[in-house]
Amino acid sequence: MTLRDYLRRQVWIGYAIMIAGWLGLPLSLALSGEAADIPQVAFFAVAGVLVGVLWLVVRVRCPKCKARYGQIATEIAFGFGRRQRVMFCPYCGERLDQPYEPPRRVL
Numbered sequence: 001m002t003l004r005d006y007l008r009r010q011v012w013i014g015y016a017i018m019i020a021g022w023l024g025l026p027l028s029l030a031l032s033g034e035a036a037d038i039p040q041v042a043f044f045a046v047a048g049v050l051v052g053v054l055w056l057v058v059r060v061r062c063p064k065c066k067a068r069y070g071q072i073a074t075e076i077a078f079g080f081g082r083r084q085r086v087m088f089c090p091y092c093g094e095r096l097d098q099p100y101e102p103p104r105r106v107l
């Protein structure tokens with residue numbers, strides 16, 4: 001696994017949380033069918049989207065210098081379009097395509 005693969009996985013987790021929150025609103029409304037639950041369902045849907053955004057802002061960071069990538073996380077992870085690909089951490093210069101062993105979590 002490279003450092004970019006690790007960052008890509010972190011970005012995917014953030015987007016998955018956001019999409020689950022965004023899709024959770026219409027799905028839960030369609031499944032429940034009760035008008036009284038709409039504010040609670042909307043709250044959890046918006047909360048899901050906000051948790052996904054917070055994940056992207058707080059959790060996607062350089063493992064070496066701990067700088068948060070924030071707005072550029074998606075570009076670093078995927079490199080969309082014709083723009084030049086980001087090859088190094090913009091904060092410490094660490095090469096993004098070098099092998100990287102992600103930390104193991106201990107519960």
Ligand SMILES: [Zn+2]
Pocket residue numbers: 062063064065066067089090091092093094
């Ligand atoms: Zn860095």
